[in-house]
Structures are given as C-alpha cells and as structure tokens.
Amino acid sequence: MKKDVMSKLLLIEDDHTLSDLLCEYLSAQGCDVSQAFDGEAGLQLATSESFDVILLDVMLPVLDGFEVLKKLRATHLTPVIMLTAKGDDFDRIFGLELGADDYLPKPFNHRELLARIHAIGRRIDYVKQASQQTQLMNINHVTLNESARRVSVDGHELTLTGTEFAVLYQLMSHVGKVVSKDTLSQHVLGRRLAPFDRSIDVHVSNLRKKIAKYNDCNCIQTIRGSGYVFLDQ
Amino acid sequence: MKKDVMSKLLLIEDDHTLSDLLCEYLSAQGCDVSQAFDGEAGLQLATSESFDVILLDVMLPVLDGFEVLKKLRATHLTPVIMLTAKGDDFDRIFGLELGADDYLPKPFNHRELLARIHAIGRRIDYVKQASQQTQLMNINHVTLNESARRVSVDGHELTLTGTEFAVLYQLMSHVGKVVSKDTLSQHVLGRRLAPFDRSIDVHVSNLRKKIAKYNDCNCIQTIRGSGYVFLDQ
C-alpha cells in the first residue's frame, strides 16, 4: 500500500549532468537510485542486482538502449521505462514491442517520470495482491476463513484480535515463504517497521500462544534476521 | 506471451468517428473491444464486466475521464490508459497520480496504442507468473529456495545462519563466475571489505562444512587472490 516510498531504481544515462539531476530529484522523493553511464555497465548492474524499475536512455555509448533492453529481456523481467530525445513514433513503438513497460520522450517533467514509476509499482502491487487472494485456507492444523474472519485449530475456534488475524492471514497466504517483519508491519499495521518497534513480535508471540493451546505444531517459525514463516506439513 | 491475442478492452470515447476507427483497428489486431460514449455509461460497463484494459478519454460528456477514473478506482483495479487531446504535463501527471497506468496524448499512432496495451498485459503476466513460482535453484547437489530461505543437499535440509544463506545465494546466483570477497562483503554484510577482515572466509568455511556433511562435491572453490566460485557439476 505504501510501497510508493523506497522504489529501488537503476538509471542508465550517459549525460552525467542530467543523470545527477534526476538522481538527486528521485532520491529526494524517497527512491534508492543507482547510476550507470553506458549500456554495458548498465546491463551488468541490471543483471547482477534486482531493481524495481530501470530507467533506460536510448542513446548510449558502448551498447545502445535497445540492445540493453533486448539482452536484459533474455533473462530478466525487470520493468523498464525508456527515455529518449528522439520523439518519433517508430522509436517508441519499437521500444515497447521489444518489451519496455513505458516510454518517455525528453524533455520530460520530473514529476511525470515519478508518476510513471509509481504507476508501474502500483500495477505490480495490485496484481500480486489479486493473485494471492483465497477464501479458505487449511494448513498444518490451522483453518482460516478469510471472509468470515474466523480461525480454528483442529476444530477449536480461536478468539483473535484484528491484528492477530491480519498477521496470521499474511503468513498463511505465503505458506512456506519467509515474510519480513517490515512487510508484516506495512500490511498489518500500515506503517514501515521502525527501529525498536516490537509490536509485530508481540502479536506473533500472542498468536503462537493461542494456537499452541490446541496444537503445538510450531507452525509459525522465526527466521532470525529475516522474519517469520508459516510452515506447511 | 500468447496474451497478445484477445485482450478484452473497453473504449470510453465520445467522438464516434474516432471510437469506431480505433475499434476497427483494435478488433483487426485480435482484441475484443466494447464501446461506451460517455463517462457514466463507461463507468457502468467498467464496473459490471471485467476488462483487461480500459481506454479512457479525458474529455467526456456527463462525467469526465478523471471522475470516471476516481470512481472506478474506489472499487476496481482494472488497468487504465488515458487518452487526451490536451498534451500538457499537468494533465498527464494528474491522471497518473489518480491511478492511471498510462497516458497517451492525441493524436497518437494506433500501433503505439496497441504496443502500450500489450506492455501492460505483458507486465501483468510477468508478475502473475513470478508470484506463483517459487525461485528454486538446483545446482550440483545443492538446492536453494530463495523465498523460503531453505537449502538442502541431496535432499537433506541444512540449517544455515542468515549470513551463510546470503553468501550461498550470492555464489549460486553467479554459478561458474568468480565472486570477489569485496562483492560478497558488500552484498552480504553491507560493508566494504576492510584489510584483515576475515568474516567472509569464516562464513565460507562454515558453509563448506555444513554442505560437506551430506556431499563432498567441493562446490565452493577458492580462486586465490580473486574470490570464490560456485561450480556447476
């Protein structure tokens, strides 16, 4: 929901002045921006780290933007917004058909760029959210009914608070996957996890206690330094 | 990939001539297009059926495009591409910040519109695909599950510390390539490698010991003076 902040971006642009300017603006808007100044360096970075969005200039030394995009798409699905001085249709269409997500002709308004970055992030969040929706889950002795907001353990109904339910729902809808405390905090409490904030720990502790009353399956495991995971089996 | 054909579209546009023209073109390209000629009718259709993408003109009778978008977003997450005669920045930014996925100023090339429709469809497919498949690496007897943070050797589950997992992940995601200690230190420990810092060596040592317990494949090799490499087979 508040993913707006902290997009991890890669800016591939050979004009140092423009690159620094953009970098400064986007950083001020809460993005984490990495820079590359030619196609090869950009591709190298793009394939070795993972970014939320890549901003890719078309006119680049060493390897041009289209080449970078083509090679990147051979292995990676990272969203790409192409930037270009050339404003003609053909270029735009070519970029989009090669697999770019968006295309922004220079000169552009910085705020429009940010808005387009957000648009892509938002769409991805929506789809992820939609694809994880399930009504009734029954995993490892625990049954969770999403729409009725009810949970039972081996048939024994639990009395959970809203937050406890939300935590359990997050964990159960990602069975077997580690869910970070930050993710939990954002989805359950609606805020980033602040240092020394122990709320999530306490909710998990209470949740475990309530579940353990009827079955000591230890279904909620701690992954030190990473988060919590709901175990299947 | 094969989503190219048969996108289900809703075109909300009051100019009948343009609407029919677009409709004809998009249909010829294999899209299933519904038409609405004012904002209210469009919103009605948009909320009662489900579309892959909605093409929304800004200047509309009864309810303008922004209003339609705002009301639609209250309940639906359908992708929206806004179309407008007004080319100014503010309009575009406003639309994007309201929740539009893309923004295309008139007059536009039909092929560009199609390319942008496809770009959105493609992104959605990618995300769906990515969010339902667990990232599994299986190299040289070692299986690593990224999202669950679990590792097994010939089927035997390993108990790794967070740092050991991170080191192994770095090495395995660059199979066959030498990863320098400095790179490892930066990605795994979050700091440059300082002189006399032996942490990485120790973690690699512990990792090897744990893996060797189940299979002495010596998959992690030392490249003296350069770093470490995870060997395939």
Added chain:
DNA sequence: AAGCAATGTAAAGGCTGTGTAAAGATCTGC
C-alpha cells in the same frame, strides 16, 4: 627452499535479535 601473503578453521567473546510478561496508551461501543 625459504619467505611471504592469502586462505582454512577452531574457539571465544560480545553484540544483536527475539520471546514474553507487564505496564502504559489508545481505541471502541455504549
């Protein structure tokens, strides 16, 4: 072969993340 630098690895603090009880703050329904 000697010497040096890079690496392997066991062991020992010491720091950090986590569990949990209890107190304090905030919300909610009446």
Added chain:
DNA sequence: GCAGATCTTTACACAGCCTTTACATTGCTT
C-alpha cells in the same frame, strides 16, 4: 465519559551468531 478490549512500549532474559583472534596450511615468488 466509562469500561473493556486492543495495541504499543518497556524491560529483562536469553540464545544465536557475527566477528575477532590465533595458529595452521597452502600456494606463489624469487
């Protein structure tokens, strides 16, 4: 405005594990 429920903060105990240290070993250079 009150009472009860719920959430957050605080505090302390504890375990895990990261780093350091020290010494052994390896491999390259001359």
